[in-house]
Amino acid sequence: MYESMMKVISGYGLISGFAVIGVTMWLSYWLSDKLTRGRLHGSAIAIFLGLVLSYVGGVMTGGQKGLVDIPLLSGIGLLGGAMLRDFAIVATAFGVNIEELKRAGVSGVVSLFFGIGTSFVAGVGVAMAFGYTDAVSLTTIGAGAVTYIVGPVTGAAIGASSEVMALSIAAGLVKAILVMVATPFVAPMIGLNNPRTAVIFGGLMGTSSGVAGGLAATDPKLVPYGCLTAAFYTALGCLLGPSLLFFMMRGLVG
Amino acid sequence: MIIYGVAFLALCTLAGLFIGELLGKLLGVPANVGGVGIAMLLLIFVGGYLHKRGLMGDKSEQGVEFWSAIYIPIVVAMAAQQNVLGALSGGPMAILAGVAAVVLGFAMVPVLDRLGQKKPAAAADKSLNPAQR
Numbered sequence: 451m452y453e454s455m456m457k458v459i460s461g462y463g464l465i466s467g468f469a470v471i472g473v474t475m476w477l478s479y480w481l482s483d484k485l486t487r488g489r490l491h492g493s494a495i496a497i498f499l500g501l502v503l504s505y506v507g508g509v510m511t512g513g514q515k516g517l518v519d520i521p522l523l524s525g526i527g528l529l530g531g532a533m534l535r536d537f538a539i540v541a542t543a544f545g546v547n548i549e550e551l552k553r554a555g556v557s558g559v560v561s562l563f564f565g566i567g568t569s570f571v572a573g574v575g576v577a578m579a580f581g582y583t584d585a586v587s588l589t590t591i592g593a594g595a596v597t598y599i600v601g602p603v604t605g606a607a608i609g610a611s612s613e614v615m616a617l618s619i620a621a622g623l624v625k626a627i628l629v630m631v632a633t634p635f636v637a638p639m640i641g642l643n644n645p646r647t648a649v650i651f652g653g654l655m656g657t658s659s660g661v662a663g664g665l666a667a668t669d670p671k672l673v674p675y676g677c678l679t680a681a682f683y684t685a686l687g688c689l690l691g692p693s694l695l696f697f698m699m700r701g702l703v704g
Numbered sequence: 705m706i707i708y709g710v711a712f713l714a715l716c717t718l719a720g721l722f723i724g725e726l727l728g729k730l731l732g733v734p735a736n737v738g739g740v741g742i743a744m745l746l747l748i749f750v751g752g753y754l755h756k757r758g759l760m761g762d763k764s765e766q767g768v769e770f771w772s773a774i775y776i777p778i779v780v781a782m783a784a785q786q787n788v789l790g791a792l793s794g795g796p797m798a799i800l801a802g803v804a805a806v807v808l809g810f811a812m813v814p815v816l817d818r819l820g821q822k823k824p825a826a827a828a829d830k831s832l833n834p835a836q837r
Contacts, residue, residue: 471777471784493776500783508789517784530781536740538778540717541771543744544751551748561816568812572804580797594798595805603734617801620794624802627791630783632806640813650816654809658740659782666779673775674744681741685728688735
């Protein structure tokens with residue numbers, strides 16, 4: 451009987467994913483209602499639960515994909531994988547108000563450059579404080595603070611050591627996870643409650659997964675505005691990282 | 705039919721990602737250049753056009769709305785496969801770099817919001833001057 455059950459659960463992975471995530475959502479909304487009287491949004495709890503579970507999964511299996519490395523739960527990987535995630539993010543754009551988007555358009559583009567700049571400076575500053583002095587390592591860690599994709603792309607292009615690359619990926623991961631968890635708490639303080647600031651927020655933070663999760667937990671109506679700018683962030687980072695930013699760092703530290 | 709909406713969404717997504725790939729090749733960037741963003745813009749503008757012309761029925765729209773509604777569960781599934789262990793085992797430097805980037809980013813949101821709002825006011829002032837002459 452046990453074997454038959456396992457066969458069904460792992461053989462119908464995507465369906466199991468829907469079931470597991472559905473139950474998680476129900477539990478999260480129930481917790482939100484009972485423990486916080488709805489003050490902390492159910493989806494924020496669900497995302498946090500997801501992250502905790504992925505930590506548990508990582509500890510249990512030593513793998514890199516959190517909960518998905520547990521064979522029985524691999525279906526969640528299909529549901530939360532890049533394909534369905536991007537498909538659903540595009541679908542959120544259906545409710546977008548074109549006027550709001552036009553009004554926020556220019557600030558969105560400006561925020562992209564600002565966002566990559568500030569993240570890069572923050573990463574380089576911390577790397578310097580920890581004793582890194584060469585332009586290659588500083589640029590790679592700074593690029594990692596931009597996103598965990600920009601970090602290794604930049605590092606590979608300018609020849610960083612694998613240790614520095616691992617650090618830059620970790621910095622980017624911390625950023626993505628922190629944005630998911632912290633956004634609903636910080637949102638009221640920074641005026642993140644309208645399409646305009648959501649466009650700016652997406653451009654500043656950029657990390658697609660972080661912005662997608664953070665805005666979903668804050669207000670699902672803001673998701674398309676933030677994700678739209680965030681979609682361009684990683685590519686711009688990959689473009690600037692090994693070129694302009696690296697040349698600037700080389701000019702600064704020699 | 706609901707499938708028309710789903711197919712429309714699929715065509716927008718594929719077209720956007722395709723343009724993003726081409727842009728990446730052109731710019732020499734090893735990434736998809738804004739494919740998801742371009743797909744969203746396609747959906748907004750082409751979808752809006754079809755809606756205005758009455759070419760998109762209620763049922764078709766439900767095909768898009770379903771995926772938009774299933775978005776949060778998908779994000780939860782995405783959260784469940786982040787490399788949280790990897791992020792935390794990167795050591796204090798990686799954690800600090802990530803935290804610093806996020807704190808600076810949050811702090812910049814209200815700053816940029818204000819910056820952008822001043823600009824149109826200043827532009828309005830400038831356009832007033834020649835009119836006064």
